[in-house]
Amino acid sequence: MKIDIIAGARPNFIKIAPLIETINKFKKNGKDINYRLVHTGQHYDKNMSGSFFEQLGIPDPDVNLGAGGGTQAEQTAAIMMGYEKLLLLEPVDLCVVVGDVTSTMACTIVARKLTIPVAHIEAGIRSGDWTMPEEINRVVTDSITNYFFTTTVTAVENLIKQGVDESHIFFVGNIMIDTFFKNRNHFKPPLIWNQLQLKKEDYLLLTMHRPSNVDDKEKLIAFLTQIINNSKVPVVFPVHPRTSKILQEMCFESDSLHLIEPLSYLEFNYLAENAKAVITDSGGITEETTVMGVPCITLRNSTERPETITIGTNELIGSNPQAIPPILKKLFENQWKKGKIPEKWDGKTAERIVEILWNLRDDLN
Template identity: 60%
Template sequence: MNILLVAGARPNFIKIAPIIDAIKTKQAQGININYKLIHTGQHYDKNLSDTFFTELNIPFPDTNLNVKSGTQAEQTAAIMVGFEKELQQHQCDLVMVVGDVTSTMACAIVAKKAGIKVAHVEAGIRSGDLNMPEEINRIVTDSLTDYFFTTSTHANNNLIQLGVTKNNIFFVGNVMIDTLLKNKHRLKKPSIWSNLDLKPNSYLVMTLHRPSNVDEKNNLKALITQIATLAENHPIIFPVHPRTKKILKGLDLNFSNLHYIDPLSYLEFNYMVKHALAVITDSGGITEETTVMNVPCITLRACTERPETCNIGTNVLVGNKTEKIEAAFTSLFSKTWKQGQIPELWDGKTAERIVNHLIAIYQLQ
């Protein structure tokens, strides 16, 4: 069996890494399962690229389509053209896409039109917010998918309501957590730790990149001002996303407790998260990691495609509502934050389950 694994952005590789490990384990057992790793180049950070692959022991991609940035339409079209050529040159039995980036959707479309089966890892999650490009990617991808690998029973139910055959839905858990648990003993201090003489549970980590939070300058300024003020004397470590960095210029947001830094490596960032008093974010994936590490998470979104992080985990949705943000900080500093639990099957064995299902589907010996 030959599988094309598709990744388009840094979070995709975090999800792909354990799947590659699981495939290699089966290969060592004599199972006829092979893979080729395709990087569409949707997101590329020259400063982090090589170290990212090295620190997580991810094989460098067999092919990089080097699509880079552009409008949604330009990027989607370039990915589709490049991936179609790849499929013409290299035959495969299955295309596996992960997550919800543009590459996920674009490559699923191309594979399906070429008559190739599609597997979607992280299928079925929905925010209900069609203003999010990711939500459109999820809907389109799942409308074409043959094999659905899900992170939660909630995702299962979303797919069943859409009419997906239950036999094609596989509740396997969360591959991002596979990577986190595998590397938790390898997390390392970034230079900001010693530079600011940080101590565990004494600081906050913040990430912002959603258009709803960062695109309008006055809203972004008001949001950061409120957070910096509510944090009082607690340092806020703010790895700035390239998208956000452009908008922050000229806003004159200089608070003594707000520390802008460049994006961190995976091991450094999760070290900071693990030892933080809390995380403030608008990222979906980070809410999963904070849940597993039992770190309070304040999410600056009105909805989430990962409700288990709220229902079971440590996450609270506050949107950009002043009163909700204030209430979250009150709960945090009064030490009344809810006690989270780890969702079902978020145990580090998700990739193994995925590959076992593929072996059963294709009856590999």
């Protein structure tokens, strides 16, 4: 049984690490299951790609398609062309894609057109926000996927509503949390920790990267101003390259705002776990803060991870900067809710996935 594992961007790397480790365990136990790691090249920055391979113990990719850069359409086309050439030369029994990045959708389309089955890890997630490229990636991927591995019961329900055969849906839990639990004891402080003499729960951690928040310069500055003016502690902001460029153009500075380079997985999660709260427009971070028990404020109008709100520590406040003052008042008055960890977010998701994949081997032949 030969599987392609597709990875192209930071969220993918976090999710494939436990999958690869588990497949290797199966191989050691005599199971004839092999994988080819295909890096599409979607993220090519050292801190957004390379360091994740090193820290999470991911082997060097068997293939790198080198499809980084360009517009979304250009990137999608480059990934599809590169992956098609690879599959025509060396086909596999199954293509495994994770998450909702461009690489996920592009490789799914190529594999299915070549009649190669696809398994989607993190299937069924929906935000309902069609302005998000990720939502389009999710829906397209799930419309042609063969096997669906879901993080929550809500995702299962979404797929059933879509008309997916329930026998092809597997509620396995959150594979990203496997990586979190395995590496939690290895989280390490970045340089900024000592440079600013940071202390636990005495700073806010901020991430912003979505075009709807950062491409509108006035809106970005308004968010930052509201956060700074209503925070009683310093704000640490690992800046995505696209956001850094905009802030440089705007010459925006503040003594309370500390802009730093993107962090590695171990360093970022050290800051997240020790923060007073995390303010973000990322989906994956809301899952990690839920497991950490750290308050999380999401700067979006919708979320594809509602369990982080209904069960976890996340609050969705929308994309209006004026929503910042009341939510930070609630935070600093220590009125934040206590969250719980969702079902099957237990560090054993990869084991469940690989066991299912192994049992599907006869269906793939």
